[in-house]
Amino acid sequence: MGNFGENFTTEGLLEDVVCLGDRFSIGSAEVVVTQPRLPCYKLGIRFQSDPMVKRFLTSKRSGFYLAVTTEGEVGARDEIKELSRDPNRVSISEIIRLYVAKEYKDADIEAVHRTLQIAAFPESWKKHFRDRLAD
Numbered sequence: 001m002g003n004f005g006e007n008f009t010t011e012g013l014l015e016d017v018v019c020l021g022d023r024f025s026i027g028s029a030e031v032v033v034t035q036p037r038l039p040c041y042k043l044g045i046r047f048q049s050d051p052m053v054k055r056f057l058t059s060k061r062s063g064f065y066l067a068v069t070t071e072g073e074v075g076a077r078d079e080i081k082e083l084s085r086d087p088n089r090v091s092i093s094e095i096i097r098l099y100v101a102k103e104y105k106d107a108d109i110e111a112v113h114r115t116l117q118i119a120a121f122p123e124s125w126k127k128h129f130r131d132r133l134a135d
Contacts, residue, residue, distance in 0.1 A: 008066075010080060015093040018064060021086025021118040028072030030083065032120045036092045036099075037063040064092045067120065088114040098129070109133065 008026070015036070022033045090111060098108060098115070112129050115121060 008080075013080065015062065015064065015096070016091050019086055019089050019091045020095060020115065021088065021090075021120045023069070023083040024066075025081045025083055026072075027074040027078040028070075029068060029074050030070035030072070031066040032069050033092070034065045034067045034120050035122055035125055036096050037065060038099075062092070062096060086118055086120070088117050090115045090118065095125075104132070 018033055020033055020035065024031050024033075094111060095115060098104075098112060101108060104112065112133060115129060116126055
């Protein structure tokens with residue numbers, strides 16, 4: 001049972017394996033991974049714990065958002081099948097790490113440049129990372 005407003009609760013789709021831009025089918029629908037979920041202050045309120053938001057974020061187990069690319073029928077226990085992997089290979093856990101990193105090393109800068117090439121990654125996130133590179 002979902003506890004955080006999930007539309008899907010999955011098994012085996014972990015943030016260190018799933019990457020931005022990866023495409024999946026669920027039932028007859030098709031989806032693409034767009035961005036990680038980020039915790040908000042309401043998480044701390046729900047758990048009556050101010051550090052909960054930070055703990056959730058540093059776990060890199062935030063979940064991720066999917067955009068529907070092809071509408072279809074989806075039912076409980078439908079298999080989620082991988083259709084394609086984005087060639088830039090930026091995992092959800094890596095993008096969270098880059099998001100919270102205080103400083104970027106050369107490998108981080110290269111990862112951010114790959115991220116900026118991912119069509120499914122929202123422009124608001126791309127702007128955040130472009131601004132970070134400009135600093």
